[in-house]
Amino acid sequence: MSEYKVVFHIDEINKLRLLLNNVGNLLNVADNKFCIEVVANSEAVKCYTKNQDADVDINIMDSLNQKGVKFVACNNALMGYDIKKDALPDFVDIVPAGVMELVKKQSEGYFYIKP
């Protein structure tokens, strides 16, 4: 059994379903252990906001989070779109700069994938 660290990058809202499929497919690969983080910056932080349309996606993220997937939002982007912390689900972590998080994770041995 190998252990892989993977950071997924999303900065476009319309890539969310593609990204969630990617993450789900990765977790379904048997006989491996994964350490997965999703970093959303730019307009993609809106994917985390709770609203009727996105409920299905939020539920998928919640269930992935319960399987160990970390979801992260860029604070620069949250401020840019005037999204408050309490508009986000509890499972979302906020980092000061999404792009720095992408750099930091890669420096920790995470592999970068941009769906």
Next chain:
Amino acid sequence: MSEYKVVFHIDEINKLRLLLNNVGNLLNVADNKFCIEVVANSEAVKCYTKNQDADVDINIMDSLNQKGVKFVACNNALMGYDIKKDALPDFVDIVPAGVMELVKKQSEGYFYIKP
């Protein structure tokens, strides 16, 4: 002479020509040896299906394959789009999960590029 390993990721059909240009330009760089793999997942697996419109692209891929470029299709995506193995050119290899292949290649020292 250096040897470089590169994995290209494609998940949008309309990025195919861009990707093939990238691969071709890389192979044209003199004095280097390349180990190149193209991983198609999501809708991009349709790029591999044989049909009149795509004949030019299939020919380009075939010729790149003869120069050593490996073309890979995600089986999750093939099933999602109901594409059978015999609809694909012989030079295409099928992997269970494209996203896992992207991780595996990077763990083997391949550099990731997403055109």
Next chain:
Amino acid sequence: MSEYKVVFHIDEINKLRLLLNNVGNLLNVADNKFCIEVVANSEAVKCYTKNQDADVDINIMDSLNQKGVKFVACNNALMGYDIKKDALPDFVDIVPAGVMELVKKQSEGYFYIKP
């Protein structure tokens, strides 16, 4: 204080502002040193051409360049779009193949980010 090397890849004109925001946000992260290179290939080399519409962007790039960010254009793409060297700002460096530059930088320990 850590030092990070990062290569940003752009191949679509409409991703320019997003990319420049990413680079700016990264530079704003305190207590770190960055070695940043932006590689433009395909149609994105047009982002470097001086024209009225793009003046704001050229100014932003110029100011980022003065903070140490390197901007690079793919010569294959410049030739494809018939863009001459003198149509580019002085701060832009030309490389024979953008995709090779992306490979080379990663082989030198740069982390890849595609906004």
